[in-house]
Ligand SMILES: Cc1cc2nc3c(=O)[nH]c(=O)nc-3n(C[C@H](O)[C@H](O)[C@H](O)COP(=O)(O)OP(=O)(O)OC[C@H]3O[C@@H](n4cnc5c(N)ncnc54)[C@H](O)[C@@H]3O)c2cc1C
């Protein structure tokens with residue numbers, strides 16, 4: 001069931017001037033609703049001159065501590081305000097929203113490949129944790145512009161075998177685009193991908209060519225996040241469908257890319 | 258106990274709070290957050306004769322204190338509504354109102370004829386004012402002749418309560434309101450979205466695929482209040498007010514200006530439970546002001 005809840009900020013971990021991890025917990029101490037990897041939340045950000053809520057992926061859920069983490073990248077007014085918020089401030093959130101990645105009933109011998117670009121890596125952390133619980137250690141490839149934008153590598157390493165790809169020369173691992181990383185030549189059964197649209201399209205192209213099943217998480221502009229306004233649609237083989245309810249995760253077979 | 262009961266052209270509502278078409282889906286989308294049975298009425302999304310895919314993405318852009326949309330009446334058509342949606346939503350104890358759109362008068366009439374046998378639909382809202390479709394829609398709503406023609410045809414096809422939804426994108430909304438009243442509308446609702454436009458200056462492209470779109474949200478509220486006040490003084494049928502209502506205070510503002518009921522649209526996106534808060538606020542407000550019946554405050558200005 002979806003809820004509207006006030007959350008208290010437990011910690012705002014600033015990685016650099018553009019990225020923050022907000023760790024939050026329900027202000028009324030109620031138990032977090034069950035959330036699936038790949039689902040998202042709608043955050044109200046008052047006091048910065050914006051009107052609509054902003055959709056943010058669920059980056060991690062800590063059931064024992066009853067905490068939720070959101071990885072936020074400064075993109076405009078709303079996110080700039082959000083990453084500057086302080087411990088104990090309250091934010092109002094509608095959650096959980098969207099479908100999430102399909103991992104129910106996945107076999108533990110499957111070779112899983114997660115590919116994240118920039119802040120798009122966010123939902124893959126919770127996904128890798130869920131896969132690890134199922135006895136799968138996925139390979140995670142994270143792409144970023146600079147080494148400073150490679151975030152939460154330690155956390156990812158807890159649940160997966162991590163590779164990185166950075167566009168600048170001082171790359172710790174591979175230098176270039178994620179789609180040029182040598183790990184891509186290995187064989188996989190399934191790819192889960194989230195990042196900028198051009199990156200996801202390139203990954204989808206590779207997956208199709210090699211016959212690997214692939215899911216991508218889209219970031220279309222949203223107003224309601226509930227399937228009511230029909231603003232967020234993506235063209236699919238079944239016509240225009242709402243990304244906020246039938247997505248944000250889609251099997252690439254469903255898309256017209 | 259304060260009486261919140263209002264009558265809108267033969268339609269009896271337990272309170273004046275409705276939801277605006279296109280912003281509330283079929284209501285079910287909000288059932289986790291609110292008790293749909295508490296609403297005075299809810300208006301389902303724009304329904305057309307044939308299924309429509311709507312406009313290409315992007316269809317939405319946030320603007321100062323509001324948003325532009327260019328959904329373009331995406332819906333699965335009236336037959337799908339009757340066979341798949343109506344059986345589910347007819348279980349709720351609020352008045353259900355279908356918002357009807359068409360590209361021709363025949364389209365409007367056929368949809369009305371198909372809806373007529375549905376027992377739980379006691380009213381339709383005729384959208385003669387959608388700015389997001391090329392054919393029809395707003396074309397009917399921007400001239401007194403066009404508005405009168407659609408209303409006349411619908412009056413013949415529809416025996417139950419007939420609401421005509423007016424466009425603010427006209428020189429004189431009062432003239433349009435008078436024209437639809439003369440042709441037998443039971444009430445008018447206003448305003449639909451204001452035609453607007455926004456440009457992404459970095460990409461040097463319009464924000465919407467359709468270039469222009471409909472502006473809604475708090476940005477349009479003063480325009481809506483003015484139009485409701487003007488129309489309420491000019492016609493004798495009830496006026497339903499909407500456009501930028503975000504909370505209970507705003508809803509009262511519309512009623513003071515002459516609205517007998519209100520609709521909440523964009524506000525549902527920001528607070529999915531806003532309608533319940535507005536209903537509670539109305540009771541509070543009346544108690545604070547020593548008003549026993551909310552009808553006493555309608556059109557005080
Ligand atoms: C399902 C989903 C999950 C997301 N997950 C994350 C995440 O985990 N971390 C993160 O930092 N960002 C995430 N985003 C993107 C985030 O929603 C936008 O960066 C944010 O809305 C920008 O708001 P702003 O006010 O800062 O910027 P604005 O000045 O409003 O806009 C800057 C840019 O952000 C994008 N944007 C603006 N409004 C919206 C909107 N309502 N919906 C979608 N995109 C918008 C547009 O491309 C716009 O050009 C996600 C988006 C979606 C749809």
Ligand SMILES: Cc1cc2nc3c(=O)[nH]c(=O)nc-3n(C[C@H](O)[C@H](O)[C@H](O)COP(=O)(O)O)c2cc1C
Nearest residue numbers: 277278279303326384448449473474500501522523
């Ligand atoms: C996303 C969206 C879709 C809409 N679709 C319809 C529609 O199908 N039919 C209609 O008559 N009005 C439609 N409207 C207009 C609203 O019902 C309402 O008239 C307008 O948004 C002003 O009210 P508000 O400021 O409270 O949102 C739509 C508005 C929005 C934002």
Ligand code: FES
Nearest residue numbers: 223225227230244
């Ligand atoms: S954002 Fe409203 S339907 Fe998806």
